[in-house]
Amino acid sequence: MALMKKEDVEKLAVLARVELSPEELAKIPAQIDEILSYVHKIDSVTADEQNARIESAAVRNVTRPDNFDTAFGNVAALIAAAPEAADNYIKVKKIL
Amino acid sequence: MIDVSKLNIKEINQRLLAGEFSAVDLANHYLAKISAKNKDLFAYLEVYDDVLEQAEKADQKIKAGAATLLTGIPLAVKDNILVAGKIASASSKILENYTATYNATVIDKLKEAGAVFLGRANMDEFAMGGSTENSAFGPTKNPHDLSRVPGGSSGGSAVAVAADLCVAALGSDTGGSIRQPASFCGVYGLKPTYGSVSRYGLMAMSSSLDVIGPITKNSADAEIIFNFIKGQDPYDSTSVTDDGGAGQVKKIGVPKNYLNQGLDADVLAQFETSLKKIAAQGYEIVDISDDVKNLEHSLAVYYIIMPAEVSSNMARYDGIKYGSKIDGANLIEGYFKTRGGLIGGEVKRRILLGTYVLSAGYADEYYNKAWQVRNLIKKDFEKAFEKVDAVVMPTSPVPAFKIGERAENPLQMYLADIFTIFANLVGVPAMSVPDGFVQREGINLPTGFQIIAPHLQEKRIFKLAEHF
Numbered sequence: 001m002a003l004m005k006k007e008d009v010e011k012l013a014v015l016a017r018v019e020l021s022p023e024e025l026a027k028i029p030a031q032i033d034e035i036l037s038y039v040h041k042i043d044s045v046t047a048d049e050q051n052a053r054i055e056s057a058a059v060r061n062v063t064r065p066d067n068f069d070t071a072f073g074n075v076a077a078l079i080a081a082a083p084e085a086a087d088n089y090i091k092v093k094k095i096l
Numbered sequence: 097m098i099d100v101s102k103l104n105i106k107e108i109n110q111r112l113l114a115g116e117f118s119a120v121d122l123a124n125h126y127l128a129k130i131s132a133k134n135k136d137l138f139a140y141l142e143v144y145d146d147v148l149e150q151a152e153k154a155d156q157k158i159k160a161g162a163a164t165l166l167t168g169i170p171l172a173v174k175d176n177i178l179v180a181g182k183i184a185s186a187s188s189k190i191l192e193n194y195t196a197t198y199n200a201t202v203i204d205k206l207k208e209a210g211a212v213f214l215g216r217a218n219m220d221e222f223a224m225g226g227s228t229e230n231s232a233f234g235p236t237k238n239p240h241d242l243s244r245v246p247g248g249s250s251g252g253s254a255v256a257v258a259a260d261l262c263v264a265a266l267g268s269d270t271g272g273s274i275r276q277p278a279s280f281c282g283v284y285g286l287k288p289t290y291g292s293v294s295r296y297g298l299m300a301m302s303s304s305l306d307v308i309g310p311i312t313k314n315s316a317d318a319e320i321i322f323n324f325i326k327g328q329d330p331y332d333s334t335s336v337t338d339d340g341g342a343g344q345v346k347k348i349g350v351p352k353n354y355l356n357q358g359l360d361a362d363v364l365a366q367f368e369t370s371l372k373k374i375a376a377q378g379y380e381i382v383d384i385s386d387d388v389k390n391l392e393h394s395l396a397v398y399y400i401i402m403p404a405e406v407s408s409n410m411a412r413y414d415g416i417k418y419g420s421k422i423d424g425a426n427l428i429e430g431y432f433k434t435r436g437g438l439i440g441g442e443v444k445r446r447i448l449l450g451t452y453v454l455s456a457g458y459a460d461e462y463y464n465k466a467w468q469v470r471n472l473i474k475k476d477f478e479k480a481f482e483k484v485d486a487v488v489m490p491t492s493p494v495p496a497f498k499i500g501e502r503a504e505n506p507l508q509m510y511l512a513d514i515f516t517i518f519a520n521l522v523g524v525p526a527m528s529v530p531d532g533f534v535q536r537e538g539i540n541l542p543t544g545f546q547i548i549a550p551h552l553q554e555k556r557i558f559k560l561a562e563h564f
């Protein structure tokens with residue numbers, strides 16, 4: 001029973017915004033299928049909220065106040081890194 | 097210029113301070129070696145054009161009496177670690193000409209120490225792979241046998257060290273990417289405790305697993321570099337302070353049942369020889385098979401959690417903010433074409449797998465369940481480390497395989513990570529130490545002995561590594 005068919009991979013590719021070539025579409029479903037079959041190993045493990053919970057005093061949320069006190073020093077480099085830029089803006093195709 | 101190939105960092109440092117040679121001499125020495133050997137090995141994607149300038153600054157520091165142990169020491173940097181003003185491509189076409197706009201924290205620290213960065217080392221694209229065959233720019237060759245892989249994903253870094261094209265190198269390890277190539281190439285590779293080294297400036301692959309670490313010719317050098325690059329960093333909120341612990345080891349655990357996982361007979365024999373050698377030093381060897389029953393699920397857990405995190409981290413490569421792009425008729429088509437045309441097959445495979453295990457209807461069955469099993473593995477090791485002070489096992493089930501041998505079958509490639517992965521899942525430090533050779537077609541191929549310690553206890557690893 002194949003977990004992954006060509007149409008499933010096509011749907012995933014759309015979600016992931018990745019275009020696949022015909023060669024890739026031919027090979028990938030079986031490869032992902034084999035990997036998924038393997039990872040189903042974990043089905044046999046009994047795990048639930050209780051036994052699989054880790055309490056650790058060392059783990060805590062790290063936050064800081066949302067204060068903008070220092071700007072990134074090299075804005076010109078950031079703009080220069082963009083494939084398309086104009087003035088101090090990164091250019092994108094229209095969205096609407 | 098004397099032969100520095102067998103010297104450690106301390107010894108090179110002494111000679112620099114004594115004026116036996118200068119940092120510029122040392123840099124020129126390595127530039128010449130790279131020039132001679134890189135075309136056959138392809139360890140470096142690029143040698144930086146300012147190496148001698150960096151070396152001159154190091155010489156000034158030495159003259160001013162301000163040298164550190166690392167001043168003037170030539171290092172290779174894995175291509176996914178940002179060095180400001182230099183290209184960092186993660187061996188991917190989508191970042192082929194991307195110039196880093198800031199230094200990774202580890203680079204800032206090493207620069208402050210006066211180290212010299214020779215260039216960027218080849219890797220599997222976006223650190224996804226176990227052989228460096230997934231580099232968009234060509235494979236790196238194993239210096240012990242040029243028809244074989246150096247391992248991955250830090251293959252270029254491991255070869256640069258093994259072939260003496262640098263004194264030491266930086267790599268990154270998400271499921272074994274420092275340790276496995278170190279093992280295949282006969283050098284030392286340390287994956288520090290998760291969080292002990294800042295990930296700021298490391299291109300993220302799988303954020304709950306990634307760690308930067310040193311690849312070196314000996315354990316002392318690994319310890320030196322670790323001490324320079326570690327430290328809590330406000331730019332990485334998963335980072336912690338790590339003093340390495342007290343370094344006391346009495347009992348060593350081996351998960352004997354787990355070793356029956358496609359382990360090559362010669363590799364097993366070499367491991368048992370090393371185990372006997374360690375035991376002869378007076379350590380008690382304890383079988384921890386019963387304590388780590390969930391260890392056998394490591395690979396499955398990893399190949400759910402890691403692709404999930406990859407699919408999220410790779411979303412930023414869209415051809416808009418940085419990197420290369422392929423134009424489309426509209427915005428969204430641009431995404432499809434850019435990512436489709438410039439990202440390699442293995443990376444795409446993991447993005448798709450991750451998208452699947454996170455999708456509605458499947459997230460519980462895969463991703464959430466995987467996290468629960470991950471926690472069970474963590475708890476297993478908490479138990480095991482109450483009984484023993486360190487754990488050992490082979491680094492890899494096989495020696496370096498031939499280029500092309502596993503390239504067509506992803507799952508076969510993944511199975512080579514079977515002994516390295518759990519250290520990333522649990523977050524504990526682990527180092528591969530070269531412990532011998534196995535023979536294949538008349539050629540000696542290195543094997544690696546893996547030493548694992550509890551969180552923040554790297555000194556136990558360095559202590560045990562002394563015996564090799």
